[in-house]
Structures are given as C-alpha cells and as structure tokens.
Amino acid sequence: MFVSMLRPNLFRPRFLSTAATKTPAFILTRDHILRAFAPLAETKDAAIRERFFTDSIVPDVTWTITGSAHSLAGTRRSLEAHSAASFNKLGQKLRGPIAFTVTRVIVDAEPGPDGWWACVETRGEATRSTGEPYNNEYVWLTRWNAAGKMDEVRSYFDTMLSEEVLRGPGG
Template sequence: MMNIGKVENLFKNLETGNSDIFFKHVSDDVSWTVMGTHPLAGTYLNKEDFISHTFRRLNRILEEGVILKVKNILLQDDTAVVEMESISTALNGKPFNNTYCWVVYFKNDVIVEVRAYVDSALVQKVIDENEK
C-alpha cells in the first residue's frame, strides 16, 4: 500500500526535472487517459506512447520543458489524487500556467492507470501558437 511520503517523493521528480525517475515507477503498459478535447487528449495504452505524445511534445515548445509542482495530494489505499501546477514559459514568451489533476492508481508501488485533467483551452493555445 502506498503512503503519502512515497507519493510525495515520486511526484517531486516532476518538479525538479527528473521525469525519467518518475517514469521508472510507471508500468510499461499503463493506461493513461488525458481528458479533454485538445491535441494531447486521448487514452494511451503504454508508457512510451503517453510520453511521446504529451511530455515530449510539450518539451519542444516550453522553454523549461514540462515542470509540474505538486499543490495537494489525497491518498486512499493505492489511489492518489494529485493536484499540480505548471509554471512554464512557451517559446513565444507567453506564460503556460496550467493546472492539473491526476487520479493515479498504484499496484505494488507502480503506477498502472491514470486519469489526467488539464486546462484544455490553454493546451490548445500553447500548441497552436508554438508548434511549427
């Protein structure tokens, strides 16, 4: 069973730019659904597909890359609800101050399923204005 300290330590890697360490704790066959109607939305059925279509895509248009700061964690058994914010700058110099809520399911301390909620309009805008 997960404890709050483990979850905090794991997600701290997304704030410090160590997303590789974070993703070592994500199952290769994770089911990751990004809610919304923007270009990153959809259900990804493995870790590589999720990373390539979301994190890598955003890393190309955000000066600092994807940096997520945890604001709140709620934990019950092996389910965590993690609220985060992104304070980044897009290549065009405009702020990308997004908010996120991930509902994360763990099995044996490994993330096996995620439902991610994000500001769809802001994602659409930053992609439209910065992708070439």
C-alpha cells in the first residue's frame, strides 16, 4: 500500500487501445478445423463430401502442391484448377475417393496480418484401380480468412507414391 501511494500508476494494469485489442469476429480453433475436414472422411455420399469444398474453401483459393520433380507440383489459383490438376488426375487411377482422416491439428495462437494459419496432418486411404492400396500421409498448411474458410493451402505428401500411381496401369 505504501508503494502504491508513492507511485499510484506503477501497479495499475495498462491496456492497449481498444482498436488494438478488438476481438476478431472469427477465431480459428481445432474444433472448427475438425468440423471443416470431417466431410473428407466420406467416400460414399458425394454431397456430404462436397461440403468440404463448398463450405470450407473459397473458390479462388491459392493451392500449392510443393515440390518440382513430380507432375502434381505447382500453384493453382482456384479450386477448379487445383481439382483438375490433382484430385481429378489422381482420381482416375483410384476406385473411389480418398478417405481423409485428420491425425493432428496445430493452430497459430493468434492471426497474422494475412489471416489465421493452421497445420493439418491427415492420413488418406483409397484403393488403386489395380486393387492395391493407396495409403498416403498429408500435411496441409492452411490459411483461413475472417469468414472461417481456407483461402490458401500448401500441400506436402508422399509425391513418389502419387507418381507411382499416376504412371501405373488403370484409369
């Protein structure tokens, strides 16, 4: 008490301006990401699976498949372009869609100047048209906008396995 009488402002909490401490309208959480990715586990009902793409990704997403020494590598600036260059291409060599299971989610503690970032690790399982399994592991570095949708994805996975499937028989 004596100290506070001598220097009354010393122990008083200081707050940043209200503009700096304004709570964002959208806060990215692990649960939000798990709900967003849940439709990718569906392989029988296309309408359920499609919700991942319509509800969780902006149509003009920037989607990069990293690397340079494989046919899927590149940056596409729309969901349509990415699907044509990757999902559809690989899908021609599979008996059905890849069932994705989220195995780990890491979310930034706060948004950066360009939005929220999260790292989503998944396991993807499908059957090749030859009957062999296609089991791959993925890490998607994802940026989320203020509406809670992904507007950028950087994808990392076993590209050697994907190339083996793409060059193999079937489809």
